[in-house]
Amino acid sequence: xxxxxxxxRSPTWSSPADGGGLTxxxxxxxxxxxxxxxxxxxxxxxxxxxxxxxxxxxxxxxDRLGGKLLTTPFAGLPAVDEGSDAFLARVPExxxxxxxxxxxxxxxxxxxxxxxxDRLHPIPAGLALGVPGGVAALATSRLLSVRGKVRxxxxxxxxxxxxxxxxxxxxxxxxxxxxxxxRLVDALVGSIYAADTDRLSLAAVPQLAALARHRxxxxxxxxARRAAPASTAPLFVTPRDGMGAFVRGVTDAATACGVAVRxxxxxxxxxxxxxxxxxxxxxxxxxxxATPAAATAPLVAQSAPxxxxxxxxxxxxxxxxxxxxxxxxxxxxxxCSGYLVPKPVQRTVTAVSFGSQKWAxxxxxxxxxxxxxxxxxxxxxxxxxxxxxxxxxxxxxxxxQLGLDVQxxxxxxxxxxxxxxxxxxxxxxxxxxxxxALPAGLYVTGASYGGIGVPACIxxxxxxxxxxxxxxxx
Numbered sequence: 001x002x003x004x005x006x007x008x009r010s011p012t013w014s015s016p017a018d019g020g021g022l023t024x025x026x027x028x029x030x031x032x033x034x035x036x037x038x039x040x041x042x043x044x045x046x047x048x049x050x051x052x053x054x055x056x057x058x059x060x061x062x063d064r065l066g067g068k069l070l071t072t073p074f075a076g077l078p079a080v081d082e083g084s085d086a087f088l089a090r091v092p093e094x095x096x097x098x099x100x101x102x103x104x105x106x107x108x109x110x111x112x113x114x115x116x117x118d119r120l121h122p123i124p125a126g127l128a129l130g131v132p133g134g135v136a137a138l139a140t141s142r143l144l145s146v147r148g149k150v151r152x153x154x155x156x157x158x159x160x161x162x163x164x165x166x167x168x169x170x171x172x173x174x175x176x177x178x179x180x181x182x183r184l185v186d187a188l189v190g191s192i193y194a195a196d197t198d199r200l201s202l203a204a205v206p207q208l209a210a211l212a213r214h215r216x217x218x219x220x221x222x223x224a225r226r227a228a229p230a231s232t233a234p235l236f237v238t239p240r241d242g243m244g245a246f247v248r249g250v251t252d253a254a255t256a257c258g259v260a261v262r263x264x265x266x267x268x269x270x271x272x273x274x275x276x277x278x279x280x281x282x283x284x285x286x287x288x289x290a291t292p293a294a295a296t297a298p299l300v301a302q303s304a305p306x307x308x309x310x311x312x313x314x315x316x317x318x319x320x321x322x323x324x325x326x327x328x329x330x331x332x333x334x335x336c337s338g339y340l341v342p343k344p345v346q347r348t349v350t351a352v353s354f355g356s357q358k359w360a361x362x363x364x365x366x367x368x369x370x371x372x373x374x375x376x377x378x379x380x381x382x383x384x385x386x387x388x389x390x391x392x393x394x395x396x397x398x399x400x401q402l403g404l405d406v407q408x409x410x411x412x413x414x415x416x417x418x419x420x421x422x423x424x425x426x427x428x429x430x431x432x433x434x435x436x437a438l439p440a441g442l443y444v445t446g447a448s449y450g451g452i453g454v455p456a457c458i459x460x461x462x463x464x465x466x467x468x469x470x471x472x473x474x
Contacts, residue, residue, distance in 0.1 A: 028054065029287075029468065034263070039250040048469055063263055065261070077364055086237060094455035103245055106239075108337065123188075145179060148183075171202060172185045190350075190377065191340050195423075201426065204427040204451070293314040297309075325369070339352055348382075348397050
């Protein structure tokens with residue numbers, strides 16, 4: 001499959017009005033939501049269903065596909081991501097899907113990330129989502145105080161902590177103290193989930209949940225690192241044409257398998273129709289809602305009121321991603337891929353990515369540096385800031401933190417309101433209750449349920465499609 005260059009925000013795929021482009025048959029499956037979860041669900045359904053008596057139809061309310069994945073030109077470069085810029089390579093389903101689509105993948109440079117606290121501190125080696133796996137790498141770091149390092153050293157001597165409350169923060173504080181939690185674990189995990197780890201479910205972050213089963217988290221992190229097979233493979237990869245190429249690839253494959261895509265088509269009616277479903281007046285054997293919990297709740301209010309009530313309780317955090325092109329870039333910042341800002345010292349900015357240091361193909365011909373700055377998280381609402389205020393705060397923060405007079409030659413603002421579902425303690429029980437409250441033939445999938453990130457969404461979408469097909473064949 002040939003990759004196409006990134007397009008602007010106008011629709012890339014469309015289908016005729018209702019009925020056009022569908023394989024006419026007795027059975028129809030509807031997927032609602034055109035993000036990577038919905039697209040992967042539709043593709044898997046179409047690929048694995050061998051009969052010609054079924055049609056798969058995907059509805060997307062927006063005028064484009066991809067959800068939180070969007071790639072557009074910036075600062076003379078043809079493809080710079082406005083959302084996620086990579087995915088975990090170690091999750092085989094995501095990498096295998098990308099390769100099956102013929103995507104040319106590339107990995108980050110050897111540049112290292114840092115944490116900012118008065119100055120940039122390289123993130124110590126040997127961490128598992130911020131949990132130390134030893135003391136040697138921390139010994140020379142100035143990120144932790146002497147007292148903080150002593151807390152790390154004595155953690156294996158502490159008795160096993162009884163895990164209660166299903167929150168990450170309290171466990172890390174009990175084992176390592178506040179410094180490790182605030183400057184390492186919360187900085188890393190909180191950045192991934194746009195979350196406050198004092199209110200983030202431990203069970204919903206599998207890597208940390210696995211460590212919590214050990215008597216000592218440090219020894220558990222060390223054992224996990226030693227048990228991992230030696231590999232020089234990169235941790236993250238991305239399509240050279242941006243994550244938008246992933247969206248195009250999945251969509252092209254799905255439409256080639258007969259999936260009918262409806263852009264600009266929000267679903268207004270979802271109701272039971274005997275043993276089947278009715279979606280906007282037309283029958284369906286099964287419906288998959290690959291939409292965020294907040295958008296899903298009103299859709300199921302009539303057909304599954306208890307599920308709707310539960311879905312409406314999920315909190316979401318919004319973020320703003322400001323992309324800058326900076327002409328003056330000091331040598332001292334070369335080799336650094338960016339930095340995280342711990343909450344106690346945050347003003348507005350939560351994280352900064354030095355895009356041209358992180359990705360070799362993000363280096364403009366004129367020598368500018370592409371910098372992506374994240375604003376907003378759980379507990380810090382930024383939706384009310386206008387563009388001028390956002391840019392002013394970002395320039396002030398980054399200039400203060402790096403000691404630079406930041407004079408951008410290009411600016412792009414990407415707003416992602418309510419983009420990050422917040423997994424509160426008890427999230428897995430919440431998810432089970434939501435799924436248990438859904439009538440037969442109605443399914444949910446996506447980031448609200450089974451994990452943040454493209455790989456987690458792909459794994460869950462493929463599993464959901466298999467469950468749907470099993471229900472139809474039974």
